[in-house]
Amino acid sequence: MAKTLVYLEAKGDELKKISREMMTVARMLGDSAAGVISTGSDAALASAGKLGLKKLANLAPENGKLYAAEAFAAELAKLVEAEAPAYIIFGQTNLGRDLAARLAATTGVGYMSDVTAIEPGEPPTFVKPLYAGKIIGKFRFKGEPPHILTIRPNIFSPSDATGAEVATETVQPDYTSARSVLTSIAEKAAGMIDLREATVIISGGRGIGEAANFQMLFDFAEKTGAAVGASRAVVDEGWIEHAHQVGQTGKTVNPTLYIACGISGAIQHLAGMQTSKCIVAINTNESAPIFKVADYGIVGDCKEVVPLLLEEILKSRG
Ligand SMILES: Cc1cc2nc3c(=O)[nH]c(=O)nc-3n(C[C@H](O)[C@H](O)[C@H](O)COP(=O)(O)OP(=O)(O)OC[C@H]3O[C@@H](n4cnc5c(N)ncnc54)[C@H](O)[C@@H]3O)c2cc1C
Secondary structure, three states: OEEEEEEOEEEEOOOOOOHHHHHHHHHEEEEEEEEOOOOHHHHHHHHHHOOOEEEEEEEOOOOOOOOOHHHHHHHHHHHHHHHHHOEEEEEEEHHHHHHHHHHHHHOOOOOOEOOOOEOOOOOHHHHHHHEOOOOOEOOOOOOEEEEEEEEOOOOOOOOOOOOOOOEEEEEEOOOOOOOEEOOOOOOOOOOOOOHHHOEEEEEEOOOHHHHHHHHHHHHHHHHHHHEEEEEEHHHHHHOOHHHEEOEEEEOOOOOOOEEEEEOOOOOOHHHOOOOOOOEEEOOOOOOOOOHHHHEEEEEEEEHHHHHHHHHHHHHOOO
16 A cells, blocks of 8 residues: 655644544555654644654744745655655645645645545545535546645544654754745634534524624533634624634534524535534524534524523533
C-alpha cells in the first residue's frame, strides 16, 4: 500500500478532532503515514507523536510569525519530495483549504477538496457532495501520485489508534517569500465551545423572531454545555456572527444532538448538519422541510418550547 502525509491541526495543547479523522483516512489509503504539524505546545506535539506516525515534523511557530501559506507550502513541498507519499491529506478547514491549494499550485499536483467518503479500489474513488449536497460526485485521480485531498470535518470517525512515540523534527519555515504572515490569534469569546467539536448544538433561525432572543439559546447553551449555531438568514440579518453559521457557506457539524429552533430546513442549511446523530426540530409550521430530516419534531413556538426543554433537562439532571 501507499504512503501518506497528513497535515495535523492543534488548538492550544489539544489536537483538533480533524487530526484524528485524517489519521483514519490515512489508514484507509496507506500503510504508513508521516505527519506535519505547526504547534508551540509540547503537549499537542506529544499527542501527535503518539498517533502511530512513522515520522513527524513541526513547522515551529516563531514570535510574531505563526503561518504563511507560501512558507508552509515550500516546507511541505520539500517533505513531499523526501517522503514520496501517494496521498497528502488535509482537513477541509480554513487552514487546510488555504495550505492544500497553495501546495497543489506550488507542486503542480492534483487536488480534490471536501471529500466525504472513499470507496476502496485501485485507484480508490473519492466521493464529494456538489451543489450543496444536491448531487454526489465520484472522482478518481489521474496520473502519477502524489495526490492532495481535503476531508470534510465530522464525517470520518476519529482514529483512536496509538503507536510508539516518534521523535519530532523541528523545521523553521523561511518567511522571506511570504506576502502575508499570520502574526497572532486572539480567542473571540473565552469559553465558547467550538461548533465543530460540540456534542450538543442548539441553533436559531429566523423563527426565533429577533436578535435579542438569541440570549435564550445562549442561556440554554451555558446551562447544558451546548454550542450555539445559526442559519444564514439570521447571520445576514446581523443577529449573530458568521462564526455561528451552520451550512454550505458556514460550518459542517456532526454533534450527538442538534436542536434546530425556527429553522426552515433549506438544503444549504441541511448540508451542514444532516449527519447529526439526533436532530430535534422546533417549528410552528408542521410542513417545514426540517421535519423531514428530524428524528423528533415539535410543532410550536420556539420561544415557549426552548425554556420548557431547558427546565426539563435541568430537572432530569437534578
Ligand atoms: C449559495 C447559498 C448558500 C447558502 N448557505 C447557507 C448556509 O450555510 N446556512 C444556512 O442556514 N443557509 C444558507 N443559505 C440560505 C438558505 O437558502 C435559507 O435561506 C436559510 O437557511 C433560511 O434560514 P432560516 O431557516 O432561519 O429562515 P426561514 O427560511 O425564513 O425560516 C424560518 C422558519 O422559522 C419558522 N418559524 C417562524 N416563527 C417561529 C416560531 N415562533 N417558532 C418556531 N418556528 C418558527 C418558520 O415556519 C420557518 O420554517 C444559502 C443560500 C445560498 C443561495
